[in-house]
Amino acid sequence: MADWFAENGLLLGLALLDGLAYAALVFMVAVGLNLVFGVLRIVNVAHGSLFAIGAYTAASIGIFFASRGLPPWMSYVALVLAAVAVGAVLGPLIEKLLLRRIYGHEDVLQLLVTFALFMILEDVQKLIWGVQPISQDTPLRFLGTVDVPFGEDVIPFTAYQLFVLPGVAVATLLALAWFLRRTLTGRVIVAVTTDKEAATAMGIDAARIMLLTFTFGAGLAALGGALASPTTALVPGVGAQTIVLSFAVVATAGLGQIEGAALTSLLIGLGRSIAVYFAPEFEVVVPYLIMVAVLLVRPQGLFGVIETRRV
Amino acid sequence: MRRESLLAALGAIGLVACAWAVPWLKFVLTIALAKGIAVLGILLLLRAGQVSFGHSMFLALGAYTVAFLAPSAPEVLLLLPLAGLLGAGLGLVLGLFLVRYRDIFFGMLNLAFAMVMYSLLEKLYALTKGTDGIRVARLTFAGLEPDRPTQEWIMFGIALGLAIGFGLLVRFYLASPMGRALAGIKTRETRLEFMGVPARRVLLAAYVLSALMGGVGGALIGMTTRHVTPQLAYWTSSGELVFIAILGGAGSALGPFLGATAFELVRVYAAAAVADAWQMILGGVLLVVILFAPGGIWGILARRRQA
């Protein structure tokens, strides 16, 4: 055991740091998926595509800013701008043109409609940004690296992944918890989640709340993508991977659980990055193994509550 | 009902005529029939109100079975049932877990398993040659190894025969107590339990049958294309199966074949021209069909006749 640590300690440390940064990104997507499901009762299969489009948009804006000779800190503005733009444009567009037609329809029909949307958005993304990898890592380089002490060694790790990603995720979690529990709009959203009919009867404009929630969820997915864009080269296919992964988080945590989604993101993020370093063939498999293992033991998810059966 | 059989017979004759008149279409039509067989499985699950976004994993399993075993056991009449059995076996193992879930959970867990299979096929290079894929070795038909054109005719004939066989099987299945109970899962699963019928086992039986047909369809694709790649297991391939099921219509066992033929023919002409926008067109058509013609091609044909 001691030998193993002497040999692999650094690798393990790197895996943990990477996993933390990755978990932060996964959380951003999963929490939006969860929120949208809670209010609209639709699991949006195209949610991962919004992540991908957010990432590409951020990279494009960043590259544009750089070409205009703007200072490197402006690349952070690019990230936020991308998230807001994607959320504000695609969110209302999708909700009003498509989802609004299928509220309350059969589950299988809702699934097929968002799946069709997913197919469309994957190609829209390819048409706009092509299939060649795109990189824009100014935000990453701007903050430099930090030497993280790990046992007797130090691991140089980018400050962006060490502080910015987990920081934004924690801030999102806290802000969301505060928003849902302490503000009027937040409470209205919770009310619609709990009982839409009763909320509507009390005079709440459910249609408006649904539009707002979907736009906000789309923005969160896009923000996740924007934040991810500096850490990796963007290629097609990231949308499919993201939706399955964030669905794995939501299913593992239990639908409707925000804090649970945070913990599960951590679990799955760490699991995946440990696989990346120690068993790269199984990188893609690990999140699903975790999900299947959890669902076998607790079909309602780690933090989910069994819905009472009405007879 | 009699019209349905008549249409099926006309369709089969039409396919043979096309394959005879335009020889290169034989290949396209064989693939269409193979996919139609796999889509029959999607149709079964749709009847229970469930949709699998990962059924291409059974296609891949069937195709890779052929690719792996052809060098040592090239006999088509052996490989086809074997691929079906392996498909059913994988369907049983995964199904025991999957039938506990419904709706989005069912759909996405299927997708997750398919992505696992895709990444294994891609990453285990020593075994699968990764994205390069495997060329299928020479095949024998009942011990014989006829020349290329004859082989193409035989593959087309086998695919057509299996399509008719599985089509009839599914048609009988859907009208049987098991099939009607399967449809009951969509609307009132609890009632089945109150009648002493285990709903999960009803769904499991359909899932295993759908996996078997997926395995057979995949084997036919491997034998026809003679080259198998992990792409077969990718989500776009599963998406195509779902697309074909909706396009053809879930109302009849003919739907999958109507859908698959239309799909493959259009693809031959259109896919090259719009390669980058292919998924987008599929998604768009899917939306239009769901929102404006929910019965698919079969639904349109059936309505015409009644009018």
Next chain:
Amino acid sequence: MSDALPLLSARGLRLAFGGVKAADGIDLDVRHGEFLAIIGPNGAGKTTFINMATGYLRPQAGRIEFEGQPILGLSPRAIVRRGIGRSFQLPQLFTEHTVLENAALAIAARRGIWSPLAPLLRPRWRDEAMELLDRFGLRGIAESRADSLNEGARKLADIAMAVALEPSLLLMDEPTSGVAAAEKMLIVETLVRVLRSTGVTAVFVEHDMDVVARFADRVAVWSQGRIAALGPPAEVLADPVVQRDVIGIATHA
């Protein structure tokens, strides 16, 4: 008859939801062949009794025996197979199937569902299903989709499906609730006729005292988790305490 073994026997059933005691020491015997009505205020625990006897709720204490065998802890499916059927306050029909198919599926559930090739509506099962629907006065709507029926027909179809399983004990949860007043007695008369002819033992939860008086051999009054009174309808319904505490609440609710 009275000294014979009861068909269903419950002893000391206790079940509380939070602080609400739905069952607080219930002793109840159901005799062979009788129609037993359970009445009582809303939320008293009447449906809870049906749910406990069919395996959907597990009491915290007590036991239930059916035909002399303990059934607590068995799955709902196993209990159905032993011969306890039930119908629902909200009818549980396969809404996209025809009424005939609903009935035939219930017949198939008893005769053998695991047949993948022969049609559900094979001649013998179709005839049997038609005959069943005929007895319930539903033959005329056999080919209608179940989601197109009015509430009275849905209630009858729901009970017909339970009867198709040929249970020896049938538990019915408010067989006439939600039905228009004019239809109510028609439903009750149909039920009395069909159920008497099959010889099934029936327990039903009911709010309408006219229905109870017309239908029941015995009445159990369920109040605050206990059986407050038990006996022939004429006796129990005339009891001033029952009139004040149960019927008063029930009719003014």
